[in-house]
Amino acid sequence: MLSTLTLSFALTAFLIELTPGPNMVWLALLSARQGRRAGFAATLGIALGLGLLALAAVFGLAQLVAEYPLLYQGICLTGVAFMVWLAWDAWRDPADQASWANSVQQTSRLAFLRGLLINVLNAKAAMFFLTVLPNFIDPQRAITQQYLLLTGIYLSIATAIHVILVLGGNRLGRLVIKQAHSTAVRAVSALALLGVAAWMLAKL
Template sequence: MSLAHWLPFAIASAIVIIIPGPTVLLVVSYALGHGRRYAFATTAGVALGDLTSMTASMLGLGAVLATSAALFTALKWVGAAYLVYLGVKLWRAPVSDAQTPDISETRASKVFAHAYAVTTLNPKSIVFFVAFVPQFMDLHASAWPQIPILEATFIGLATLNAFGYALLASSARRAIKSRTVQRAVNRTGGSMLIGAGVLAATWKSASV
Protein backbone atom coordinates (compact mmCIF):
# COMPACT_ATOMS: atom_id res chain seq x y z
CA MET A 1 0.00 0.00 0.00
CA SER A 2 1.45 3.35 -1.04
CA LEU A 3 1.98 6.31 1.27
CA ALA A 4 -0.30 8.35 -1.00
CA HIS A 5 -3.22 6.10 -0.02
CA TRP A 6 -2.27 5.45 3.61
CA LEU A 7 -1.52 9.02 4.76
CA PRO A 8 -4.90 10.54 3.80
CA PHE A 9 -6.60 7.59 5.52
CA ALA A 10 -4.58 8.15 8.69
CA ILE A 11 -5.36 11.88 8.73
CA ALA A 12 -9.07 11.38 8.07
CA SER A 13 -9.26 8.64 10.70
CA ALA A 14 -7.61 10.84 13.32
CA ILE A 15 -10.13 13.61 12.65
CA VAL A 16 -13.08 11.22 12.88
CA ILE A 17 -11.78 9.45 16.00
CA ILE A 18 -11.01 12.54 18.07
CA ILE A 19 -14.67 13.67 17.95
CA PRO A 20 -16.29 12.33 21.15
CA GLY A 21 -18.88 9.61 20.60
CA PRO A 22 -20.55 6.94 22.76
CA THR A 23 -17.29 5.06 23.25
CA VAL A 24 -15.37 8.14 24.39
CA LEU A 25 -18.24 9.08 26.71
CA LEU A 26 -18.01 5.66 28.33
CA VAL A 27 -14.22 5.89 28.67
CA VAL A 28 -14.48 9.34 30.27
CA SER A 29 -17.29 8.21 32.57
CA TYR A 30 -15.27 5.28 33.92
CA ALA A 31 -12.17 7.44 34.34
CA LEU A 32 -14.13 10.08 36.26
CA GLY A 33 -15.86 7.47 38.39
CA HIS A 34 -12.95 5.14 39.10
CA GLY A 35 -9.74 6.92 38.21
CA ARG A 36 -6.76 5.77 36.17
CA ARG A 37 -6.84 2.14 37.37
CA TYR A 38 -9.41 1.20 34.69
CA ALA A 39 -7.83 3.15 31.83
CA PHE A 40 -6.16 0.05 30.39
CA ALA A 41 -9.32 -2.05 30.70
CA THR A 42 -11.51 0.49 28.91
CA THR A 43 -8.87 1.15 26.25
CA ALA A 44 -8.47 -2.58 25.60
CA GLY A 45 -12.24 -2.95 25.30
CA VAL A 46 -12.37 -0.10 22.80
CA ALA A 47 -9.51 -1.58 20.76
CA LEU A 48 -11.05 -5.05 20.58
CA GLY A 49 -14.48 -3.56 19.83
CA ASP A 50 -13.10 -1.53 16.93
CA LEU A 51 -11.26 -4.59 15.67
CA THR A 52 -14.48 -6.63 15.77
CA SER A 53 -16.57 -3.97 14.02
CA MET A 54 -13.99 -3.21 11.38
CA THR A 55 -13.28 -6.87 10.63
CA ALA A 56 -16.99 -7.64 10.42
CA SER A 57 -17.39 -4.73 8.03
CA MET A 58 -14.59 -5.93 5.82
CA LEU A 59 -16.06 -9.43 5.78
CA GLY A 60 -19.33 -8.11 4.44
CA LEU A 61 -21.51 -7.64 7.51
CA GLY A 62 -21.59 -3.91 6.89
CA ALA A 63 -23.03 -4.45 3.42
CA VAL A 64 -25.74 -6.66 4.91
CA LEU A 65 -26.60 -4.10 7.58
CA ALA A 66 -26.70 -1.37 4.96
CA THR A 67 -29.26 -3.27 2.88
CA SER A 68 -31.27 -5.12 5.55
CA ALA A 69 -33.55 -2.77 7.46
CA ALA A 70 -34.66 -5.48 9.91
CA LEU A 71 -31.12 -6.56 10.86
CA PHE A 72 -29.88 -2.99 11.13
CA THR A 73 -32.83 -1.98 13.31
CA ALA A 74 -32.41 -4.98 15.63
CA LEU A 75 -28.71 -4.35 16.21
CA LYS A 76 -29.31 -0.63 16.54
CA TRP A 77 -31.86 -1.13 19.33
CA VAL A 78 -29.63 -3.57 21.19
CA GLY A 79 -26.75 -1.09 21.16
CA ALA A 80 -29.00 1.84 22.06
CA ALA A 81 -30.59 -0.04 24.97
CA TYR A 82 -27.16 -0.94 26.32
CA LEU A 83 -26.03 2.69 26.23
CA VAL A 84 -29.16 3.77 28.09
CA TYR A 85 -28.57 1.02 30.68
CA LEU A 86 -25.02 2.23 31.27
CA GLY A 87 -26.24 5.82 31.49
CA VAL A 88 -28.84 4.96 34.14
CA LYS A 89 -26.24 2.94 36.06
CA LEU A 90 -23.80 5.87 36.04
CA TRP A 91 -26.55 8.32 37.06
CA ARG A 92 -27.32 6.18 40.10
CA ALA A 93 -23.68 5.43 40.96
CA PRO A 94 -22.69 6.23 44.56
CA VAL A 95 -20.13 8.93 45.25
CA SER A 96 -17.30 8.90 47.76
CA ASP A 97 -14.93 11.25 49.54
CA ALA A 98 -11.82 12.17 47.58
CA GLN A 99 -9.67 10.12 49.95
CA THR A 100 -11.88 7.04 49.68
CA PRO A 101 -11.54 5.02 46.47
CA ASP A 102 -14.73 4.26 44.57
CA ILE A 103 -15.35 0.51 44.83
CA SER A 104 -18.77 0.36 43.22
CA GLU A 105 -17.11 -1.50 40.34
CA THR A 106 -14.03 -3.54 41.19
CA ARG A 107 -13.72 -5.99 38.33
CA ALA A 108 -11.68 -4.83 35.37
CA SER A 109 -13.25 -7.63 33.32
CA LYS A 110 -16.68 -6.00 33.57
CA VAL A 111 -15.27 -2.61 32.62
CA PHE A 112 -13.54 -4.22 29.64
CA ALA A 113 -16.78 -5.98 28.63
CA HIS A 114 -18.78 -2.76 28.83
CA ALA A 115 -16.30 -0.85 26.66
CA TYR A 116 -16.18 -3.73 24.18
CA ALA A 117 -19.98 -4.00 23.97
CA VAL A 118 -20.55 -0.26 23.48
CA THR A 119 -17.92 -0.12 20.74
CA THR A 120 -19.06 -3.28 18.97
CA LEU A 121 -22.85 -2.91 19.28
CA ASN A 122 -22.95 0.20 17.16
CA PRO A 123 -24.31 -0.51 13.65
CA LYS A 124 -23.46 3.02 12.61
CA SER A 125 -19.78 2.19 13.07
CA ILE A 126 -20.04 -0.96 10.97
CA VAL A 127 -21.79 0.83 8.10
CA PHE A 128 -19.37 3.74 8.50
CA PHE A 129 -16.38 1.45 8.02
CA VAL A 130 -17.88 0.05 4.81
CA ALA A 131 -18.45 3.54 3.43
CA PHE A 132 -15.24 5.07 4.77
CA VAL A 133 -12.43 2.57 4.28
CA PRO A 134 -12.81 1.76 0.54
CA GLN A 135 -12.33 5.43 -0.35
CA PHE A 136 -8.67 5.14 0.62
CA MET A 137 -7.88 1.76 -0.93
CA ASP A 138 -5.89 1.28 -4.10
CA LEU A 139 -8.42 -0.29 -6.49
CA HIS A 140 -5.61 -1.48 -8.74
CA ALA A 141 -4.04 -3.58 -5.98
CA SER A 142 -5.25 -6.61 -4.06
CA ALA A 143 -7.61 -5.66 -1.24
CA TRP A 144 -6.48 -8.09 1.46
CA PRO A 145 -2.90 -6.84 1.88
CA GLN A 146 -4.34 -3.34 2.35
CA ILE A 147 -7.09 -4.20 4.83
CA PRO A 148 -4.78 -5.25 7.72
CA ILE A 149 -2.78 -2.05 7.29
CA LEU A 150 -5.88 0.14 7.36
CA GLU A 151 -7.35 -1.77 10.33
CA ALA A 152 -4.10 -1.51 12.30
CA THR A 153 -3.90 2.22 11.56
CA PHE A 154 -7.47 3.00 12.61
CA ILE A 155 -7.41 0.78 15.70
CA GLY A 156 -4.03 2.15 16.78
CA LEU A 157 -5.28 5.73 16.53
CA ALA A 158 -8.57 4.85 18.29
CA THR A 159 -6.68 3.14 21.11
CA LEU A 160 -4.38 6.11 21.67
CA ASN A 161 -7.36 8.45 21.57
CA ALA A 162 -9.34 6.45 24.15
CA PHE A 163 -6.33 6.14 26.44
CA GLY A 164 -5.66 9.87 26.17
CA TYR A 165 -9.25 10.70 27.10
CA ALA A 166 -9.04 8.27 30.03
CA LEU A 167 -5.87 9.86 31.38
CA LEU A 168 -7.23 13.38 31.03
CA ALA A 169 -10.48 12.45 32.74
CA SER A 170 -8.73 10.62 35.56
CA SER A 171 -6.51 13.65 36.16
CA ALA A 172 -9.60 15.85 36.36
CA ARG A 173 -11.15 13.38 38.81
CA ARG A 174 -8.30 13.85 41.29
CA ALA A 175 -9.12 17.57 41.40
CA ILE A 176 -12.73 16.88 42.36
CA LYS A 177 -13.19 16.82 46.13
CA SER A 178 -16.86 17.69 46.59
CA ARG A 179 -19.39 14.87 46.74
CA THR A 180 -21.86 17.26 45.15
CA VAL A 181 -19.51 17.80 42.21
CA GLN A 182 -18.88 14.05 41.88
CA ARG A 183 -22.60 13.40 41.82
CA ALA A 184 -23.07 16.13 39.21
CA VAL A 185 -20.30 14.60 37.08
CA ASN A 186 -21.89 11.15 37.32
CA ARG A 187 -25.29 12.49 36.38
CA THR A 188 -23.90 14.57 33.55
CA GLY A 189 -22.01 11.58 32.16
CA GLY A 190 -25.03 9.35 32.66
CA SER A 191 -27.26 11.83 30.85
CA MET A 192 -24.79 11.99 27.96
CA LEU A 193 -24.72 8.20 27.67
CA ILE A 194 -28.52 8.06 27.75
CA GLY A 195 -28.58 10.78 25.10
CA ALA A 196 -26.10 8.81 23.00
CA GLY A 197 -28.38 5.79 23.30
CA VAL A 198 -31.37 7.83 22.14
CA LEU A 199 -29.38 9.20 19.21
CA ALA A 200 -28.21 5.70 18.29
CA ALA A 201 -31.84 4.52 18.34
CA THR A 202 -33.04 7.36 16.12
CA TRP A 203 -30.08 7.45 13.71
CA LYS A 204 -31.01 6.22 10.25
CA SER A 205 -28.74 4.97 7.54
CA ALA A 206 -29.36 6.47 4.12
CA SER A 207 -29.68 2.92 2.80
CA VAL A 208 -32.36 1.84 5.28
Protein backbone atom coordinates (compact mmCIF):
# COMPACT_ATOMS: atom_id res chain seq x y z
CA MET A 1 0.00 0.00 0.00
CA LEU A 2 1.32 3.44 -0.95
CA SER A 3 2.27 5.75 1.92
CA THR A 4 0.84 9.23 2.46
CA LEU A 5 4.16 10.72 1.34
CA THR A 6 4.06 8.73 -1.90
CA LEU A 7 0.47 9.74 -2.66
CA SER A 8 1.32 13.37 -1.87
CA PHE A 9 4.25 13.18 -4.27
CA ALA A 10 2.00 11.75 -7.01
CA LEU A 11 -0.41 14.67 -6.56
CA THR A 12 2.46 17.18 -6.65
CA ALA A 13 3.89 15.63 -9.84
CA PHE A 14 0.43 15.71 -11.41
CA LEU A 15 -0.03 19.41 -10.57
CA ILE A 16 3.39 20.32 -11.93
CA GLU A 17 2.87 18.38 -15.15
CA LEU A 18 -0.57 19.94 -15.72
CA THR A 19 0.95 23.44 -15.52
CA PRO A 20 1.43 24.54 -19.15
CA GLY A 21 5.15 24.82 -19.87
CA PRO A 22 7.66 24.49 -22.72
CA ASN A 23 7.42 20.68 -22.98
CA MET A 24 3.62 20.71 -23.09
CA VAL A 25 3.27 23.59 -25.57
CA TRP A 26 5.98 22.22 -27.87
CA LEU A 27 4.55 18.70 -27.80
CA ALA A 28 1.01 19.95 -28.46
CA LEU A 29 2.13 22.01 -31.46
CA LEU A 30 4.36 19.26 -32.80
CA SER A 31 1.59 16.65 -32.63
CA ALA A 32 -1.03 18.98 -34.10
CA ARG A 33 1.14 19.97 -37.08
CA GLN A 34 3.22 16.87 -37.78
CA GLY A 35 1.10 14.02 -36.54
CA ARG A 36 1.14 11.38 -33.86
CA ARG A 37 4.28 9.62 -35.04
CA ALA A 38 6.42 12.70 -34.41
CA GLY A 39 4.52 13.32 -31.16
CA PHE A 40 5.16 9.84 -29.81
CA ALA A 41 8.83 10.03 -30.81
CA ALA A 42 9.15 13.31 -28.90
CA THR A 43 7.32 11.79 -25.91
CA LEU A 44 9.83 8.94 -25.84
CA GLY A 45 12.73 11.40 -26.00
CA ILE A 46 11.26 13.49 -23.17
CA ALA A 47 10.76 10.41 -20.97
CA LEU A 48 14.29 9.15 -21.60
CA GLY A 49 15.81 12.58 -20.92
CA LEU A 50 13.88 12.98 -17.65
CA GLY A 51 14.76 9.41 -16.65
CA LEU A 52 18.49 9.94 -17.16
CA LEU A 53 18.34 13.20 -15.24
CA ALA A 54 16.43 11.55 -12.39
CA LEU A 55 18.83 8.60 -12.12
CA ALA A 56 21.82 10.96 -11.95
CA ALA A 57 20.12 12.83 -9.11
CA VAL A 58 19.04 9.66 -7.30
CA PHE A 59 22.43 7.99 -7.12
CA GLY A 60 24.26 11.23 -6.45
CA LEU A 61 21.96 12.38 -3.67
CA ALA A 62 20.67 9.29 -1.90
CA GLN A 63 23.97 8.52 -0.17
CA LEU A 64 24.42 12.12 1.00
CA VAL A 65 20.91 12.23 2.44
CA ALA A 66 21.53 9.00 4.34
CA GLU A 67 24.81 10.22 5.86
CA TYR A 68 24.07 13.90 6.58
CA PRO A 69 20.66 14.64 8.19
CA LEU A 70 21.34 18.39 8.28
CA LEU A 71 22.02 18.36 4.55
CA TYR A 72 18.68 16.63 4.09
CA GLN A 73 16.93 19.47 5.96
CA GLY A 74 18.72 22.06 3.84
CA ILE A 75 17.74 20.29 0.62
CA CYS A 76 14.11 20.16 1.75
CA LEU A 77 14.06 23.88 2.52
CA THR A 78 15.55 24.58 -0.90
CA GLY A 79 12.76 22.46 -2.36
CA VAL A 80 10.16 24.66 -0.64
CA ALA A 81 11.77 27.76 -2.16
CA PHE A 82 11.87 26.10 -5.57
CA MET A 83 8.14 25.27 -5.38
CA VAL A 84 7.45 28.95 -4.64
CA TRP A 85 9.51 29.85 -7.72
CA LEU A 86 7.54 27.33 -9.80
CA ALA A 87 4.34 29.01 -8.60
CA TRP A 88 5.70 32.39 -9.75
CA ASP A 89 6.79 30.88 -13.06
CA ALA A 90 3.30 29.38 -13.55
CA TRP A 91 1.70 32.77 -12.89
CA ARG A 92 3.82 34.73 -15.37
CA ASP A 93 2.39 35.23 -18.85
CA PRO A 94 4.60 32.87 -20.91
CA ALA A 95 6.73 34.06 -23.76
CA ASP A 96 6.05 32.71 -27.23
CA GLN A 97 7.07 29.09 -26.83
CA ALA A 98 5.67 28.12 -30.22
CA SER A 99 9.03 28.80 -31.90
CA TRP A 100 10.20 25.29 -30.96
CA ALA A 101 7.64 23.86 -33.39
CA ASN A 102 7.72 26.66 -35.95
CA SER A 103 11.19 25.79 -37.22
CA VAL A 104 11.97 23.38 -40.04
CA GLN A 105 9.95 20.19 -40.36
CA GLN A 106 11.10 17.66 -37.80
CA THR A 107 11.29 13.98 -38.61
CA SER A 108 10.45 11.48 -35.88
CA ARG A 109 14.16 11.00 -35.25
CA LEU A 110 14.74 14.72 -34.83
CA ALA A 111 11.68 15.02 -32.61
CA PHE A 112 13.04 12.24 -30.39
CA LEU A 113 16.50 13.82 -30.19
CA ARG A 114 15.08 17.26 -29.42
CA GLY A 115 12.87 15.85 -26.67
CA LEU A 116 15.85 13.98 -25.23
CA LEU A 117 18.31 16.89 -25.31
CA ILE A 118 15.85 19.48 -24.02
CA ASN A 119 15.18 17.36 -20.95
CA VAL A 120 18.69 16.07 -20.24
CA LEU A 121 19.67 19.77 -20.09
CA ASN A 122 16.48 20.83 -18.28
CA ALA A 123 17.66 22.83 -15.23
CA LYS A 124 14.12 23.12 -13.88
CA ALA A 125 13.65 19.33 -13.93
CA ALA A 126 17.06 18.83 -12.32
CA MET A 127 16.09 21.19 -9.50
CA PHE A 128 12.86 19.26 -9.02
CA PHE A 129 14.66 15.94 -8.61
CA LEU A 130 17.37 17.42 -6.39
CA THR A 131 15.30 19.59 -4.07
CA VAL A 132 11.57 18.81 -4.26
CA LEU A 133 11.63 15.02 -4.42
CA PRO A 134 13.61 14.63 -1.13
CA ASN A 135 10.68 16.25 0.72
CA PHE A 136 8.72 13.06 0.03
CA ILE A 137 11.43 10.70 1.30
CA ASP A 138 11.25 9.04 4.71
CA PRO A 139 14.88 9.08 6.02
CA GLN A 140 14.07 6.14 8.30
CA ARG A 141 13.40 3.82 5.37
CA ALA A 142 15.51 2.53 2.48
CA ILE A 143 16.30 5.78 0.64
CA THR A 144 17.43 4.57 -2.78
CA GLN A 145 14.34 2.39 -3.21
CA GLN A 146 12.11 5.35 -2.32
CA TYR A 147 13.89 7.57 -4.84
CA LEU A 148 13.45 4.97 -7.58
CA LEU A 149 9.75 4.50 -6.74
CA LEU A 150 9.04 8.23 -6.79
CA THR A 151 11.02 8.68 -9.99
CA GLY A 152 8.96 5.91 -11.61
CA ILE A 153 5.74 7.57 -10.46
CA TYR A 154 6.83 10.94 -11.82
CA LEU A 155 7.84 9.54 -15.20
CA SER A 156 4.60 7.55 -15.45
CA ILE A 157 2.46 10.63 -14.76
CA ALA A 158 4.45 12.87 -17.11
CA THR A 159 4.43 10.32 -19.93
CA ALA A 160 0.69 9.60 -19.53
CA ILE A 161 -0.09 13.32 -19.85
CA HIS A 162 2.20 13.64 -22.87
CA VAL A 163 0.57 10.62 -24.56
CA ILE A 164 -2.89 12.14 -24.01
CA LEU A 165 -1.62 15.35 -25.60
CA VAL A 166 -0.38 13.47 -28.64
CA LEU A 167 -3.61 11.49 -28.98
CA GLY A 168 -5.66 14.66 -28.57
CA GLY A 169 -4.18 16.06 -31.75
CA ASN A 170 -5.01 19.46 -33.15
CA ARG A 171 -7.99 20.35 -30.92
CA LEU A 172 -6.19 19.57 -27.66
CA GLY A 173 -3.08 21.32 -28.96
CA ARG A 174 -5.01 24.55 -29.52
CA LEU A 175 -6.60 24.22 -26.06
CA VAL A 176 -3.19 23.81 -24.34
CA ILE A 177 -1.80 26.90 -26.06
CA LYS A 178 -4.91 28.89 -25.10
CA GLN A 179 -4.72 27.74 -21.48
CA ALA A 180 -1.03 28.64 -21.27
CA HIS A 181 -2.06 32.27 -21.72
CA SER A 182 -5.20 32.15 -19.54
CA THR A 183 -4.94 34.30 -16.42
CA ALA A 184 -7.38 32.08 -14.51
CA VAL A 185 -5.52 28.86 -15.34
CA ARG A 186 -2.18 30.41 -14.41
CA ALA A 187 -3.60 31.71 -11.14
CA VAL A 188 -5.04 28.30 -10.16
CA SER A 189 -1.76 26.58 -11.08
CA ALA A 190 0.27 29.06 -9.03
CA LEU A 191 -2.00 28.73 -5.97
CA ALA A 192 -1.89 24.93 -6.15
CA LEU A 193 1.91 24.94 -6.24
CA LEU A 194 2.03 27.42 -3.35
CA GLY A 195 -0.22 25.03 -1.43
CA VAL A 196 2.27 22.22 -1.99
CA ALA A 197 5.13 24.48 -0.84
CA ALA A 198 3.21 25.32 2.35
CA TRP A 199 2.56 21.62 3.02
CA MET A 200 6.23 20.79 2.51
CA LEU A 201 7.27 23.57 4.91
CA ALA A 202 4.74 22.50 7.56
CA LYS A 203 6.02 18.93 7.68
CA LEU A 204 9.70 19.87 8.19
